[in-house]
Amino acid sequence: MNRVFEIQEKILDKIAEFESADIQRDITLSWERIHLASCAAVGRILALKRGADPELSAIACSVHDYGRIITGKQRDHAMAGYEPLKLFLEESGCFTPDEVELLATAAKKHSSKKEVGSPIEEIVKDADVFDCYQYGMPLDREEQRARLKTILEEISH
Numbered sequence: 001m002n003r004v005f006e007i008q009e010k011i012l013d014k015i016a017e018f019e020s021a022d023i024q025r026d027i028t029l030s031w032e033r034i035h036l037a038s039c040a041a042v043g044r045i046l047a048l049k050r051g052a053d054p055e056l057s058a059i060a061c062s063v064h065d066y067g068r069i070i071t072g073k074q075r076d077h078a079m080a081g082y083e084p085l086k087l088f089l090e091e092s093g094c095f096t097p098d099e100v101e102l103l104a105t106a107a108k109k110h111s112s113k114k115e116v117g118s119p120i121e122e123i124v125k126d127a128d129v130f131d132c133y134q135y136g137m138p139l140d141r142e143e144q145r146a147r148l149k150t151i152l153e154e155i156s157h
């Protein structure tokens, strides 16, 4: 099976487990489901345009909010997800250690929208911003709006 769908199924199972967990959530699990699939689609398009790996990019986008899924908290969720995500990816048996590190690092850094990182990190940040935009979610920070402007120009060509 394609690793994108395999990981998405596993993360959807994880979300389903959290449906019954008694934790206060800043964002609904319904949004997490939509956002992970939709970010993956955007990430794949950006990767194809930029000459990056479309499969790993789509996977990185699918898992980037793992920290918020498991904690329910928006604050510092990128960092909070780093170690648990590495474990989740290792346990999936789908990835080499280098791929696990690459994917977990892209998730860890995705909230640092002002900084410019590796190609896959940039794809996750940009797909995140564009996806929030296309569902009408607020982009409160200047650096998010700056990214959106660039992406809109990029994808219209």
Ligand SMILES: [Fe+2]
Residues within 6 Å of the ligand: 064, 065, 068, 077, 078, 110, 111
């Ligand atoms: Fe996030």
